[in-house]
Amino acid sequence: MAMSEGYLPFHPNPKKPDYQPPAGAVDAHCHVFGPEAEFPYAPERKYTPCDAGKDQLFALRDHLGFSRNVIVQASCHGKNNDALVDALETAGELARGVAVVGKDITVDELKRLDAAGVRAVRFNFVKRLVDTTPWEDFVSIYEKIKPLGWHVVVYFEAPDMEGLKPLLAKFSDSIVVVDHMGRPDVSKGVDSAEFQAFVKLMADNPNIWTKVSCPERLTMTGPDYDDVVPFARALVEQFSDRVLWGTDWPHPNMSSHVPDDGVLVDVIPRIAPTEALQKKLLIDNPMRLYWEK
Ligand code: 0GY
Secondary structure, three states: OOOOOOOOOOOOOOOOOOOOOOOOOEEEEEOOEOOOOOOOOOOOOOOOOOOEOHHHHHHHHHHHOOOEEEEEOOHHHOOOOHHHHHHHHHHHHHEEEEEOOOOOOOHHHHHHHHHHOEEEEEEEOOOOOOOOOOHHHHHHHHHHHHHHOOEEEEEOOHHHHHHHHHHHHOOOOOOEEEHHHHOOOHHHOOOOHHHHHHHHHHHHOOOEEEEOOOHHHHOOOOOOOOOOHHHHHHHHHHOOOOEEOOOOOOOOOOOOOOOOHHHHHHOHHHHOOOHHHHHHHHHHHHHHHHHOO
8 A cells, every 4th residue: 555645754864863862761652654564554544654664663773872662553553553562572671562442452452462561552632643532432441451550641732632631630540641742833832821731731630741752743943843842841841750752753644844863862952951851751751651560
C-alpha cells in the first residue's frame, strides 16, 4: 500500500547531536511502523505511513546517544500491537511499550502485553487520527489495566482539554501522561489562557505528567523551535518530576518540514538547562514510570 499522498518520510541521515544525553537516557515517545509486509497497517487507519521498523529505531537510538526507548502504539496500527510487541521482545530491557486496546481485551491478552514490556494504554482523542470511542469504553479498559499497575497516556489537542477533564478525573488512581504538552497553539504564548489552563491542570492533579515533546509539530517559526522552547521549559521547571522527553520518530503526518532528530536532541538543554533537570527528564522520570513498576 502506497504512503498517504503528501506523507513525508523520516529524515534519512540525522546529524549527530551536539548535546550528549547522559548515559542511560530514555527516548520516551517513538513509534514503529510496520514493515507493512510483516505487520500490515490497520484497515481503519487514517493515514498510511512510511515503513519505519524496529532496526531503524534502534539504530537511531544509538546514533543519538540514547540507551532506551518507550515505544508508543500509533493509530496506523489500530489495536493490533504485534509490531510493538515484536520490537519490545527484540529490545528486552532496553524498551517498554504503550499499547492501544479495545474494551473487549482479555486479561490473558493484557498479561501477554505486560510480559512483553507494555506498561500503559494510550487513549487517543485527536479527531484526524481516530474515530470517536465512547467514554464508557475507556473507563472499562482503565478498570482492566489497573490490576497490572499500568498507567494511561492521552493524546488530545488544546481546545479539547476542558471537555475531557471529567474523563481524566476518572483515572485519578493512576498516572496520566499527556502527549506533547496537550498540543498548545504556541502562537498564543506561554501566558495565554489556553496554556495556563494546562499548567493549572498539572498543578491541580499531581498524577498528571506530560511529554515535553514535538517542537516540530507545534512550531510556527521552523526548526530553530524558538517559539516552542518557552512552553517546554516552563513545564520542566515547574514539574521536574513529572516530565518525559521523546523524539516522536518517525514523525508521522508532518507537513511543514522533516525534522532532523539530531536537531531535536539539541533542544533538550534549552528546555532543561541544568544537568539535574536533564537527569530527571531523561532518566529518573521515565525509569520510575516504565521500568520500576
Ligand atoms: C504522534 C503524533 C501523531 C500521530 C499519532 O497515533 C498516531 O498516529 O500519534 C500525529 O499525527 O500528531 O505522537 O506520533
